Amino acid sequence: MRHTLPIAPQFYVTAPQPCPYLDGRMERKLFTALQGESAQRLNDSLSKQGFRRSQNVLYRPSCADCAACLSARINVAEFAPSKSQKRTLNRNRHLERRATSAWAxxxxxxxFRRYLEARHAQGGMADMDAFEFAAMIEETPIRTRVVEYADSETGELVAVCLTDVLDDGVSMVYSFYEPDLPRQSLGTYIILDHIDIAREAGLPNVYLGYWVPGSAKMGYKAAFSGLEVYSSGEWQKMRDPADYHSKRHPLSNDPIAEQVANISLPDSRPLRGPQRG
Structure with missing residues (x-):
């Protein structure tokens, strides 16, 4: 019987393109394919190192002269809701959570279309059709759930979150909600409920994606207590948000080859060098 060793993930770098968070800057991503029998373990490992999943790809910002984007997660044990967040929970007591398989x-x-048209009409997803939406939801090689929130009286769907299940938490891949209910603060509510989901499952973290100082659209994440950010190769408790800045600096990031060399894989196999994607 022949035995073959799995091939180590190969990392690539995207071409620079306009940053969606900070005007006048260019973004670049380091990414690798997420596939095969080791997909779940790779996602677990790289999520702890600041990577995010998009369908069958794991990526992390790797901009040439900017290190503003910080991966953020909530330490469930350290979280305590603010007065405002308690009011949000109270206003949404009528919502029913239902978790399903990753099916659009x-x-x-x-x-999703109502949400985009009201909140992100000029964003990169604005032209996404039904087939692309289905791919976003369904193309996942790991443990993924669709968490829906519906009005318990009318049955109307008001919010959805695509959620990955990691070995140390839940990762909120993408969420959207009814834009005509601003008073309910549904975006905040979804995060608060995912804290409960993680707590119920005995998982210590809720991964939120990236927090970007200086970006108004990302500011809401700093409102959650117990927040941690991935910086300088480790998770750190969030300091006063005002202490962080988004200034450019030519030495902000290590060279790509050094970044790849410092990535830890689940089985500690050596990595292939990065390539242009």
Whole structure:
């Protein structure tokens, strides 16, 4: 019987393109494919190192002269809701959570379109059609759930979150909600409920994606207590948000080859060098 060793993940670098968070800057991403039998373990490992999943790809910002983007997660044991967050929980007591497999529905897509048109009409996802939406939801090689929130009286779907299950938490890949209910603060509510989901499952963290100082659209993440950010190769408790800045500096990031060399894989196999993607 022949035995073959799995091939080590190969990392690539995207071409620079305009940053979606900070005007006048260019972003670049380091990424690798997420596939095969080791996909879940790779996602678990790289998520702890600041990577995020998008369908069958894991990526992390790797800009040439900017290190503003910081991966953020909530330490569930350190979280305590603020007065405002308690009011948000109270206003949404009528919502029913239902977790399903990663399967897209027409109802989800209709809500997704209303959300984009109201909140992100000029964003990169604005032209996403039903087939692309289905791919975003369904193309996942790991443990993924769609968490829906519906009005318990009317049955109306008001919020959705695509959620990965990691070995140390839940990762909120993408969420969207009814834009005509601003008083309910549904975006905040989804995060608060995912803290409960993680707590119920005995998982210590809720991964939120990137927090970007200087970006108004990312400011809401700093409002959660117990927040940690991935900086200088480790998770650190969030300091006063005002202590962070988004200034450019030519020495902000290590060279790509050094970044790749410092990535820890689940089985500690050596990495292949990065390539242009």
């Amino acid at each position: 529905t027409e109802e989800q897509y209709e809500l």
